[in-house]
Amino acid sequence: MDPSYILRRFELRDLPRVISINRRCLPENYSESFFIGHYENFPEIFLVAEKDGEVVGYIMCRIESDFSGISFIPFSSPKKGHIISIAVLPEHQRKGIGRALIEKALENMAKIYNAKKCYLEVRVSNYPAINLYKKVGFEVQRIVKGYYADGENAYIMSKDIQ
Numbered sequence: 001m002d003p004s005y006i007l008r009r010f011e012l013r014d015l016p017r018v019i020s021i022n023r024r025c026l027p028e029n030y031s032e033s034f035f036i037g038h039y040e041n042f043p044e045i046f047l048v049a050e051k052d053g054e055v056v057g058y059i060m061c062r063i064e065s066d067f068s069g070i071s072f073i074p075f076s077s078p079k080k081g082h083i084i085s086i087a088v089l090p091e092h093q094r095k096g097i098g099r100a101l102i103e104k105a106l107e108n109m110a111k112i113y114n115a116k117k118c119y120l121e122v123r124v125s126n127y128p129a130i131n132l133y134k135k136v137g138f139e140v141q142r143i144v145k146g147y148y149a150d151g152e153n154a155y156i157m158s159k160d161i162q
Contacts (some may be wrong), residue, residue, distance in 0.1 A: 001096035007104050010039055010046040010058065017055040018048065025087035027150070038062055038084065044108045045081070049088065049097045057088035059101040063113045081109035081118035081161065086129075093128075102136050110161045119158040121147060133157050 010018065015035060023029050038060050039046050045061035061083050083105065088097045109115040122129050124143065138157040147154035 001100040005049050005051050010048050014055050018058045021087050044112045045105045056092040057097050059086040059105050060084045061105050079115045081115040083120035106161050116162050118161050121154040124153045
């Protein structure tokens with residue numbers, strides 16, 4: 001990653017910018033309270049990338065302990081990281097920011113929250129994201145038909161982070 005970018009924890013003052021990035025970059029948009037809840041519960045794995053004082057990307061994750069019967073998660077570790085949302089503004093993409101956000105979030109999941117695995121969902125058509133996740137070590141576990149609101153299928157991808 002270009003050294004002019006910095007990674008840091010999300011702060012409440014970043015919320016309008018993170019929501020703007022989410023809406024600009026992704027079809028899945030979340031409420032303000034959804035973002036705040038993740039910040040309050042998992043502050044060490046809600047990170048932003050900043051350049052010249054401006055937030056240009058983010059990653060929002062959580063730790064899950066009980067899947068309540070969700071059978072498509074193929075592992076039994078008691079704590080699992082879940083990458084909920086990641087986005088980098090188009091003009092800042094392909095500079096290593098997404099990878100740096102993922103790697104730092106994974107590091108914090110393991111060190112701070114003692115997670116042993118991480119998983120995520122990704123649209124089967126989102127080739128740039130799938131390729132990025134594979135470069136970081138995620139592997140496709142299965143397809144979930146009609147996962148997204150528009151009916152598109154999702155890959156469930158996971159990675160050991162021990």
